[in-house]
Amino acid sequence: MERGEQERSLRLMARYFERNSRRHSYAYELYGHLLLKNERYFLAVKILEQGQKEYPDSANIAQNSAVAYSRTKQPAKAGHAFWRAYQLGEAENDNLAFSAAYFFSRAGKYNRAGKIVKNLISQKGYYPQWVQLYAQCLIKSGKGKKAIPLLESAVKVNRENSKLWRILGWLYSKHKGLEKAAAAYRIAAKLDPENTRIELGKLFLNLGAINQGDHLLRKESPKIMDYMAFFYARYGDLEAALAKAKRVYNKAPTDKRLFRIAHILYRMNRFQEAEKYYRKLVKKKGRLSTKAKWAMAVMSWQQGDWNKACHRFRAIAHSDSKLNKQAGRLLPILERITG
Numbered sequence: 282m283e284r285g286e287q288e289r290s291l292r293l294m295a296r297y298f299e300r301n302s303r304r305h306s307y308a309y310e311l312y313g314h315l316l317l318k319n320e321r322y323f324l325a326v327k328i329l330e331q332g333q334k335e336y337p338d339s340a341n342i343a344q345n346s347a348v349a350y351s352r353t354k355q356p357a358k359a360g361h362a363f364w365r366a367y368q369l370g371e372a373e374n375d376n377l378a379f380s381a382a383y384f385f386s387r388a389g390k391y392n393r394a395g396k397i398v399k400n401l402i403s404q405k406g407y408y409p410q411w412v413q414l415y416a417q418c419l420i421k422s423g424k425g426k427k428a429i430p431l432l433e434s435a436v437k438v439n440r441e442n443s444k445l446w447r448i449l450g451w452l453y454s455k456h457k458g459l460e461k462a463a464a465a466y467r468i469a470a471k472l473d474p475e476n477t478r479i480e481l482g483k484l485f486l487n488l489g490a491i492n493q494g495d496h497l498l499r500k501e502s503p504k505i506m507d508y509m510a511f512f513y514a515r516y517g518d519l520e521a522a523l524a525k526a527k528r529v530y531n532k533a534p535t536d537k538r539l540f541r542i543a544h545i546l547y548r549m550n551r552f553q554e555a556e557k558y559y560r561k562l563v564k565k566k567g568r569l570s571t572k573a574k575w576a577m578a579v580m581s582w583q584q585g586d587w588n589k590a591c592h593r594f595r596a597i598a599h600s601d602s603k604l605n606k607q608a609g610r611l612l613p614i615l616e617r618i619t620g
Contacts, residue, residue: 291315298328306336313345322352323603333362340369344377351384354603360384364397375401382414391418407435409442416448426456443472503533510541519549536562540569543576552580571597575604591616 294312298304309332316325329346336342347362363381367374378397385394395418398411405411412435416428432449439445450465506529513522523545530538543558555576562573578593597608 288319291319291321304332304335306332306339306342309336310339310341310345313342313349317345317348317352320352322349325349326353326355338369340366343369347380347384356384356387357390360388360390360394375405379411379414382418386414386418386421389421391422394418395422402431407438409435409439409445412439412445413448416452420452425452428452429456441472443469446472503529506532507538510545514541514545514548519545523549536565536567536569540573543573547576547580552584556580571600571604575608578608 291312294308294315297308298312301308309329313325313329313332316322316328326346326349329342329349332339332342333346343362343366347359347366350356350359350362360381360383363377363384367377367381370377378401382394382397382401385391385397395415398415398418401411402408402415412431416425416432419425419428419431429449429452432445432452436442436445436449446465446469450462450469453459453465454462506525510522510525510529513519513525523542526538526542526545530542539558539562543555543562546552546555546558559573559577562569563577574593574597578590578597581587581590581593591612594608594611598605598612
């Protein structure tokens with residue numbers, strides 16, 4: 282469907298919803314789908330929540346609602362909606378169950394997520410994604426040692442999955458000794474040299490073995506430079522982090538890397554330079570545009586330019602973004618200050 286046709290369809294659906302208080306379930310499905318496709322996520326949530334109340338037994342409305350919640354960064358609600366869609370579906374859809382578990386884990390509900398994935402594994406087998414998520418849930422719950430037998434069984438079935446071998450190597454390093462860890466990492470290295478080198482480098486850095494970590498991460502692929510920029514920033518070496526962030530952006534530019542440069546400059550109190558990078562993101566109107574606007578508003582506040590801060594927070598408060606409520610709560614304070 283062309284963009285113009287989509288806009289026309291949205292107008293027609295909006296008119297239908299304005300004129301009819303009793304709506305067909307398909308109307309909710311169609312309107313929700315169109316809103317999601319056109320990235321109007323917050324309105325999609327509102328419409329689909331109405332649909333869930335009117336048609337609580339509709340698997341399609343529940344599934345569309347789950348997608349809308351995920352797009353508006355509401356992982357717990359997304360997990361509940363995906364699980365509801367799974368339960369309501371006429372045929373078992375393992376993807377819906379896995380999606381529910383994934384979003385429960387994103388919401389920090391590791392026990393609930395783990396229970397779902399454990400059930401999938403026991404019924405259907407050692408699919409790598411399922412095993413990875415279950416292992417991560419156990420690790421996050423402080424039960425990482427319990428994941429070792431699971432991974433040992435999983436790598437027998439998925440012998441060429443380097444990620445499973447890397448997770449097993451990491452768990453061995455924590456619970457079974459470095460000899461076993463090294464053996465698992467050697468297998469992973471044969472299967473996927475670059476990612477294994479990154480994992481080992483991260484492990485050495487986090488253990489405080491900086492020289493060994495630097496040696497492993499010396500080959501500067503974009504992925505390695507991303508991690509090094511993150512690592513240096515995390516431990517306070519902002520000059521080194523900035524150098525890595527700029528180098529990887531010049532080599533492989535993305536909005537996320539541009540935002541990282543701006544954020545590091547912001548942490549260094551180099552506000553004018555940071556604003557130049559944030560402005561580039563605002564012009565692009567991408568996913569990080571609102572975060573950039575927020576950062577610029579906060580910088581104005583921190584520099585005592587409260588009129589500019591007020592103007593910037595007001596613009597965010599009136600936008601269709603997840604930060605609009607936070608901006609709305611700050612506005613009364615700023616308005617009192619600016620008089």
